Amino acid sequence: MNQSPMSELDITAANAAPPRFDAPFQAKLAELIAWRRDVRRFRGDAVAPELIEQLLDLAQLAPSVGNSQPWRWVSVDSAAMRETIRANFVLSNERAAATYRGARAELYARLKLEGIDVAPRQFALFCDRGTDQGAGVGCQSMPEALDYSVVVMIETFWLAARAAGLGVGWVSILDPRQVEADLDVPESWKFIAYLCVGWPVEEHIDPELVRHHWQDRTSAGRTVLSR
């Protein structure tokens, strides 16, 4: 395993004094959260493998139910396999497009929803629903907590990647069972996400779907009910 000095230090320094995160760091973290984007427009130039390894080391420190670490990475490298995944996207996207009518359908057809043709690194993320690690703690009444552990890991990776200037795009317009079959993963692995990773062509603070007038941000998720 290729660990950066930083993450090596973090993992082994169990007796170190807890770090303080000061106001300037908190403000910069807020900027990072604000400027993280779902990227679909990538430059074609390579990403240093060492940078990817460093991000995977960090992502490995993400929370997981029962410390199960159920995420499983498949790096999709070959042109043939990328073509297979892209065909899955095209078919799934045609089906989705057919559900819209009129101006909405025209707008949908113009949206750019993935960067599979260009992104230099591409990963399919799975959850090993059959893992013994964690011995089932926390996922007996909610087995989906295992899937959610993969998702929290993805957001950890996403923010760390953005801090390094890298763009990440999450493609969910795929037939998940077809991805599992095409990538020939073990029976117990459930497909969670397909990530395109690379240097972004542009940087924006507003999401692509806001900028292209598909969906504004609203306060729907900001309202807090009390009980």
Place this chain on the structure above:
Amino acid sequence: MNQSPMSELDITAANAAPPRFDAPFQAKLAELIAWRRDVRRFRGDAVAPELIEQLLDLAQLAPSVGNSQPWRWVSVDSAAMRETIRANFVLSNERAAATYRGARAELYARLKLEGIDVAPRQFALFCDRGTDQGAGVGCQSMPEALDYSVVVMIETFWLAARAAGLGVGWVSILDPRQVEADLDVPESWKFIAYLCVGWPVEEHIDPELVRHHWQDRTSAGRTVLSR
């Protein structure tokens, strides 16, 4: 909506130059990721409402499929409702405990898996599976992408909370349908997570389940297959 100056700036500064995240920030972010913990031991003292509002503003900037922002927050405040949730946990935990045998069962009984009795703020998080926002983009072939959007928001909140010194604990040992019934949420809301939030009694770099010899970290999720 009570927005901090920071997030106000972030949301409106659409024409601002993209920020640079330098090596010292990246190193501090790595420390944040390493020192984020699932916290179950809380001090009882209150958390300033303004801090919670600021964290909710930031979490609102999390990614979501189709910009659907499907997360729904319920703040569980009353002693009676907390008792109801805790009873759900106790029953679910008894069922889970009964599946272990011997030394594993003894160890399980000693684990501290939640802080519902003490945590000053408690939130149930739901996914509105019936939301119109986003008009279905990205969740037709994988409807679970809506649930995953709530989870990426939770990790965003979690890291921002840790940077402010706040502990977050995710309780998944609950009957999810019972939580929905007890909190009397709309039919289309699916329970995702129960979060305890407050000032932590202790800070650790190693997860509680590692420290208490339930489950070590392994390299299982660090291996990358290629296709």
